Amino acid sequence: MTSIKPxxxxxxxxxxxxxxxxxxxxxxxxxxxxxxxxxxxxxxxxRKGRVFEVSARSHKFKKIHSKYSDIxxxxxxxxxxxxxxxxxxVFNSSQYMxxxxxxxxxxxxxxxxxxxxLKLRDTVTINFVK
Numbered sequence: 148m149t150s151i152k153p154x155x156x157x158x159x160x161x162x163x164x165x166x167x168x169x170x171x172x173x174x175x176x177x178x179x180x181x182x183x184x185x186x187x188x189x190x191x192x193x194r195k196g197r198v199f200e201v202s203a204r205s206h207k208f209k210k211i212h213s214k215y216s217d218i219x220x221x222x223x224x225x226x227x228x229x230x231x232x233x234x235x236x237v238f239n240s241s242q243y244m245x246x247x248x249x250x251x252x253x254x255x256x257x258x259x260x261x262x263x264x265l266k267l268r269d270t271v272t273i274n275f276v277k
Contacts, residue, residue: 159185161193168193168273170244172265179251179258181265185244190273198276201236203246206263208236211244218249234259246271 159170170185181203201208212218218235239245246259259265 180247187238
């Protein structure tokens with residue numbers, strides 16, 4: 148019987164100063180949404196209410212939305228909105244941090260994986276401001 152090889156780097160890394168979380172892309176769904184290994188409880192435990200910035204390649208996010216449609220500004224008339232194709236960060240139903248493109252999928256405008264150039268095991272960094 149052969150032994151099972153453990154996968155390394157599945158757990159996000161936190162620096163000594165607790166000012167940074169370094170996570171990884173662990174899954175890309177059918178819509179091109181990028182799921183990381185950073186769970187909401189882990190994030191909030193390190194965050195402790197601080198301001199943060201999520202970085203994935205050259206893309207930066209300073210807000211985590213509760214749901215995809217939170218990116219829509221309902222104060223603007225629907226015909227003037229420009230929300231499709233905008234990137235956002237949410238915690239998905241499994242409470243993992245997910246980077247997505249609003250109304251994006253691999254069949255039309257593309258998903259976060261293709262539009263942001265993110266692949267499995269790519270790094271996602273969260274920096275906290277003291």
